[in-house]
Structures are given as structure tokens and as C-alpha cells.
Amino acid sequence: xxxxxxxxxxxxxxxxxxxxxxxxxxxxxxxxxxxxxxxxxxxxxxxxxxxxxxxxxxxxxxxxxxxxxxxxxxxxxxxxxxxxxxxxxxxxxxxxxxxxxxxxxxxxxxxxxxxxxxxxxxxxxxxxxxxxxxxxxxxxxxxxxxxxxxxxxxxxxxxxxxxxxxxxxxxxxxxxxxxxxxxxxxxxxxxxxxxxxxxxxxxxxxxxxxxxxxxxxxxxxxxxxxxxxxxxxxxxxxxxxxxxxxxxxxxxxxxxxxxxxxxxxxxxxxxxxxxxxxxxxxxxxxxxxxxxxxxxxxxxxxxxxxxxxxxxxxxxxxxxxxxxxxxxxxxxxxxxxxxxxxxxxxxxxxxxxxxxxxxxxx
Numbered sequence: 001x002x003x004x005x006x007x008x009x010x011x012x013x014x015x016x017x018x019x020x021x022x023x024x025x026x027x028x029x030x031x032x033x034x035x036x037x038x039x040x041x042x043x044x045x046x047x048x049x050x051x052x053x054x055x056x057x058x059x060x061x062x063x064x065x066x067x068x069x070x071x072x073x074x075x076x077x078x079x080x081x082x083x084x085x086x087x088x089x090x091x092x093x094x095x096x097x098x099x100x101x102x103x104x105x106x107x108x109x110x111x112x113x114x115x116x117x118x119x120x121x122x123x124x125x126x127x128x129x130x131x132x133x134x135x136x137x138x139x140x141x142x143x144x145x146x147x148x149x150x151x152x153x154x155x156x157x158x159x160x161x162x163x164x165x166x167x168x169x170x171x172x173x174x175x176x177x178x179x180x181x182x183x184x185x186x187x188x189x190x191x192x193x194x195x196x197x198x199x200x201x202x203x204x205x206x207x208x209x210x211x212x213x214x215x216x217x218x219x220x221x222x223x224x225x226x227x228x229x230x231x232x233x234x235x236x237x238x239x240x241x242x243x244x245x246x247x248x249x250x251x252x253x254x255x256x257x258x259x260x261x262x263x264x265x266x267x268x269x270x271x272x273x274x275x276x277x278x279x280x281x282x283x284x285x286x287x288x289x290x291x292x293x294x295x296x297x298x299x300x301x302x303x304x305x306x307x308x309x310x311x312x313x314x315x316x317x318x319x320x321x322x323x324x325x326x327x328x329x330x331x332x333x334x335x336x337x338x339x340x341x342x343x344x345x346x347x348x349x350x351x352x353x354x355x356x357x358x359x360x361x362x
Contacts, residue, residue, distance in 0.1 A: 031202065156189075283359075308324060
């Protein structure tokens with residue numbers, strides 16, 4: 001996808017510097033991912049204009065918000081953006097409806113692209129409109145905060161770890177609503193998180209930040225499969241794949257999902273889904289084993305022909321990480337060095353990947 005969000009920043013703090021030069025897609029969800037202190041929130045605040053970089057270029061789909069070389073700096077209130085913080089910070093004395101109308105009033109009626117009824121329906125808060133914030137759960141308050149940001153009809157939606165203050169149950173409640181925004185609104189989002197699960201579920205494009213620098217930036221499937229990044233070293237290492245449903249086996253309750261740009265497919269346990277529906281899933285490196293031939297007698301459901309691309313040492317002396325190609329889709333396998341030597345692995349070798357588990361992400 002042609003990049004249409006440009007972000008070039010150089011921000012100095014005592015003992016810390018954020019220096020990035022990013023070309024990002026102008027649609028979908030871009031995740032800024034990294035450990036605490038990596039510079040994620042600083043990048044987001046600079047894009048919003050809440051933090052001023054001494055030397056910057058920020059251009060959103062052709063609209064320049066900052067260009068230091070040209071002396072351009074658009075103040076925060078004139079940037080067509082919505083900002084969602086970790087805490088919703090609703091007005092306690094106002095009803096939910098009045099909180100939402102506060103965001104709506106910022107925009108002239110003729111320029112409103114998102115209406116209150118639409119935002120309420122997207123975030124599932126229609127039944128909460130007459131209540132006050134102190135009667136709501138944390139997840140409900142955050143959904144209202146997101147709806148309020150949408151009602152500014154933003155050209156860009158910025159989300160700064162919007163689930164960080166929620167417990168696991170509330171996170172699971174709100175994630176489907178974030179997916180709806182991704183699927184139903186043509187508003188690009190930049191999503192800050194240190195949770196790989198959130199990023200895998202929501203993001204189309206991934207920026208990996210560390211110590212104020214961008215280690216990588218690219219489509220999530222390609223970036224997670226890179227062996228030269230620290231992402232491949234963790235226990236959660238794996239790839240995210242966006243496939244499409246091609247069949248459903250009612251007898252065994254199995255959905256067949258075709259891999260992108262390929263005739264290869266996998267089967268997963270699931271209720272019936274219509275053919276053509278996109279389905280995102282993750283395959284962990286630790287759940288992929290390798291064999292020189294398919295074992296039809298195995299209980300493992302999914303076996304794919306693969307080609308060995310490369311390998312690197314893992315984060316311990318016993319294992320290696322192997323990058324594989326499955327009909328144009330990247331896979332990772334975490335296997336022992338003994339198994340590597342026993343199979344005589346080498347780039348270009350044809351093998352079978354046995355996938356012990358597939359995690360559906362939506």
C-alpha cells in the first residue's frame with residue numbers, strides 16, 4: 001500500500017532522544033509497539049501537536065500539520081484528529097449523551113462525517129446515553145471516550161494504550177468494538193501498545209520502537225516473521241495471517257481457511273462462517289514442527305508443504321528459529337538444534353510444517 005502518512009521527528013530529552021522517519025499507510029491500523037520508554041507515546045503526542053519536535057515533518061494524506069523547514073506548525077485544535085487516552089476522562093456532571101455532544105460541537109454541522117447515532121451504534125453504547133459516567137464500568141467509559149473522539153470527524157484517530165487501564169475481561173469486551181472501527185470506518189488509526197496480543201489482533205502495519213528508534217516498519221505479517229528482530233526471540237513469537245473462509249464441515253465443525261495468494265489452506269474448529277469471510281489468525285513458532293514427509297496418521301490437523309528460507313539461533317542454546325515459506329505465506333518454527341541437525345536443514349529444502357495449534361484473533 002502506498003504510504004500517505006509521513007512522520008519525521010527528532011525530539012531531545014535529558015538522556016533520551018526520539019528520532020524516527022516513518023512512511024505509513026494512509027488507511028487501516030498502524031501499531032506503534034515496544035516496551036515502556038521506547039518512545040511510542042512521544043511519537044503520538046508529536047503527531048497530535050501536544051509535543052513539539054524541534055525538527056519535524058508530519059503530513060497526513062497530503063495535509064501538512066508540521067514542517068519545520070517551511071515554518072509550518074498547525075496547533076492541536078486545528079488538526080483534524082481524535083485522541084483516545086488510557087483514561088476516558090469524561091465530564092462527571094454530564095450524561096453520556098452530553099459528553100458525546102461535547103465532541104460533536106467542535107465540528108461544523110456541514111463538516112460532520114460521523115454522527116452521534118452512528119458512533120453510539122459502532123461502540124454499542126446506545127443504551128447508556130442517559131446515564132452518568134460514575135455508573136459505568138471502565139470498559140463502558142472507554143468506549144464512550146472513543147465515540148467522543150470519533151465525533152470530531154477526525155482524519156486520523158490516535159489511540160494511546162486505550163486498554164492499558166482495563167482488566168482482562170474488560171479488554172475482551174472492548175476489542176470487538178475496535179475491530180468494528182477498523183472494518184467499518186475509513187479513518188486511519190495509529191495505535192500505541194506494548195501488548196503483542198492487541199497488536200496481532202488489530203494492526204495492519206507494525207512499527208517496532210526501541211530506545212527512541214524505529215527498528216522496523218512494515219505489514220504486520222512480514223514484520224513478525226523477520227528473524228533479525230527481537231520479536232522472533234520471545235515466547236510469543238509467531239506470524240499473523242489474514243486468510244479467507246472457503247468451506248465449512250458441519251459434521252466436524254471445522255472451517256477451512258485459505259492462505260492469502262495461495263491454494264494452501266488450514267482447518268480450524270469454529271462455528272459456521274460464510275464463504276469469503278476474512279479471518280485473521282496467529283500461528284506461534286512453538287506450535288510448528290517439521291517433518292520430511294506428511295504423517296497422515298497424526299492427530300495434527302494441519303500439515304503444509306514448506307520451503308526452508310533461513311534460520312537463526314534462538315534465545316537459548318538448545319533451540320533455533322526457522323523461517324519457512326508456505327505458498328507465499330511466511331511461517332516460523334522454533335525447534336531444537338538436535339532436530340535441525342537430524343533433519344539436515346538447509347535453505348531451499350522442501351519439508352512439511354505440522355501446525356499443532358491455530359489461534360483465531362477475531
